[in-house]
Amino acid sequence: MTSDTIGVRKPLRIYCIEDNPLIVFHIEHLIEKAGHVLAGFADSFSQLTADPAAIDIDGALVDVDLADGRTGPDAAAWLKERGIPSIFVTGQQDIANLYADRVVGVVIKPIVAQDFADKVQRLDGRT
Amino acid sequence: MSGSDLVEPGALDQVLILAPYRRDAAYLGQLLAEYDMAVATCISADELTGYLAAGPGVFVTTHEALTPTLIDIVARHLNAQPPWSEMPIVVLLDRASPNSRIRGQLAAAWPRSRQLFYQRPLTQVELVSGIQSALLARMRQREVRDHIEREIELRRELNHRVKNILASVFSIFEMTRRGATSVDALADDFGARLTALSNVHSAVFEAKGEAISIAEIARLTFDPYRQMGVSRIDASGPSVMLTREAGTTLALCLHELTTNAIKYGALSVPNGQVAFHWDILPDLGPDLSVLWQETGGPPVVAPSRSGYGTRYLRAALGGLFGAKPDIMFATDGLRCEINGPLARVACNPEAPDSVSGL
Structure with missing residues (x-):
């Protein structure tokens, strides 16, 4: 998964912003299956901005509703300002669509593994 | 329309x-x-x-x-x-x-x-x-x-919740599958975890609100085992109403702790005991403090690698309380303790009247 014709690619460091620990677990599993690494997670926008680990990342997966309210779109904007691409992972496609310009993709819950693997590739700024 | x-x-x-x-x-x-x-x-x-x-x-x-x-x-x-x-x-x-x-x-x-x-x-x-x-x-x-507008809003909310629950179930399945050693073990563990999720869902629904007490979560989690003859869990603490999400997470954590104690810990031997206590620490915020303490079980050996249960406990309790739980594989019994702001998890943070939990 992580190699191409030129050479072995470094795994992406992916951050997860999600308030349901079960989903974080599942996402961690899917990230690892896709050959990448979970760089950290936060359950709220405020926790994201306070986490020093949230800067050294290649991309992020963001739920729309978080522990501090409907702050997923704010989190995506905050990351975008810092040049970090993100993907919404949410059951609420209609809300995600309103903020489509802040993300590089939307994964609808419940997560389908193949859809997840395809979209996560969009976090790779090197392609 | x-x-x-x-x-x-x-x-x-x-x-x-x-x-x-x-x-x-x-x-x-x-x-x-x-x-x-x-x-x-x-x-x-x-x-x-x-x-x-x-x-x-x-x-x-x-x-x-x-x-x-x-x-x-x-x-x-x-x-x-x-x-x-x-x-x-x-x-x-x-x-x-x-x-x-x-x-x-x-x-x-x-x-x-x-x-x-x-x-x-x-x-x-x-x-x-x-x-x-x-x-x-x-x-x-x-x-x-x-x-009509209220009904549309309710349907939207229902759809949102059903999706969340399905996503949770799917996560539980994937995580259980990763740790399972056989199809039977997978079926047993997955079924038990779904039951824990389903029980707490019913309890919140029957409470006709968005809140559930810690005592009720403890009763729901421990009652099935009590009926099977495991009566050595002592649960007590003041009346604390948790939000629906916090209650669900706590129920799943207690389920993991209980099944672990039955398989490997204090509840795997006749004389082992578990104390599940929670308290409100008024000087700190106030904080809610939760303690799971096993005694009288076989000597505890720290696992070489964390299973689903331990990892879930760390992530879930950490997210719930905003602080890392203290999980100690002490030789005389597993101990899991966590403190965090009551306001983070409770529906009535200002009303801590002291009553016995069970």
């Missing part, structure tokens, strides 16, 4: 008047205002589309105003009404006007409206009571509208 163009906004309590000749509009407006009715006056048919879009309660007009243009504008508005709406229309006729022809024409041109015809001259009382009863009918329509 095909989109926002069908929405008729507002309180639907205004009387819209279009009476372009003589001083009819001014007179009508003054009269209705005396009876405390909100009035908007439209000067010409050109402006009517905008006024209708604001969602009038009742539309009042005179037969002189009924030009083909006006009839057409009103007809288009009526056709675009949402299903619950039948705008009442009051038409003031004259003795000299061809009244039955006008009635027939309007009945055909204006579907889905409640049409009331009055022949002038008429008494103030007659007109006012007619308009009032039309407004009353409009209020009933508004109630139907609000009811």
Whole structure:
């Protein structure tokens, strides 16, 4: 998964912003299956901005509703300002669509593994 | 319902008047205002589309105003009404006007409206009571509208929750599968975890609210094992109501701790004990403190690699309390302790009256 014709690619460091620990677990599993690494997670926008680990990342997966309210779109904007691409992972496609310009993709819950693997590739700024 | 163009906004309590000749509009407006009715006056048919879009309660007009243009504008508005709406229309006729022809024409041109015809001259009382009863009918329509909107909102919320639950179930399955050594073990563990999730869901639903007490979560989690003869769990603490999400997470954590204790810990031997205690520490915020302490079990050996249970506990309790849990594989018994702001998890952080949990 992580190699191409030129050479072995470094795994992406992916951050997860999600308030349901079960989903974080599942996402961690899917990230690892896709050959990448979970760089950290936060359950709220405020926790994201306070986490020093949230800067050294290649991309992020963001739920729309978080522990501090409907702050997923704010989190995506905050990351975008810092040049970090993100993907919404949410059951609420209609809300995600309103903020489509802040993300590089939307994964609808419940997560389908193949859809997840395809979209996560969009976090790779090197392609 | 095909989109926002069908929405008729507002309180639907205004009387819209279009009476372009003589001083009819001014007179009508003054009269209705005396009876405390909100009035908007439209000067010409050109402006009517905008006024209708604001969602009038009742539309009042005179037969002189009924030009083909006006009839057409009103007809288009009526056709675009949402299903619950039948705008009442009051038409003031004259003795000299061809009244039955006008009635027939309007009945055909204006579907889905409640049409009331009055022949002038008429008494103030007659007109006012007619308009009032039309407004009353409009209020009933508004109630139907609000009811439909509430139902749409509830369905949206239900869909959101079902999706969240399915996503949780899917996560539980994936995580259980990763740790499973056989198909039977997978089936047992997955079934037990789903039961824990389902129990707490039922409990929150039956509580008819969005809150559940820690004592109730403990009872739900431990009762199935008590019935199987495991009565060595002591649960106690003050009354604390948790939010639905916090309650669900705590229930799943207690389930992991309990099954671990039955398989490997204090509940795997006849004399082992578990104490599950929670308390409110008023000096710290206040904080909620939760402790799981096993004693009398076999010597504890720290696992070489963390299983689903331990990793879930760390992540879930960490997320719940905003602090890392202290999980100690002490030789005399597993100990799991965590403190965090009560306000983060509780529905009633200001009411910690001390009662026994179970």
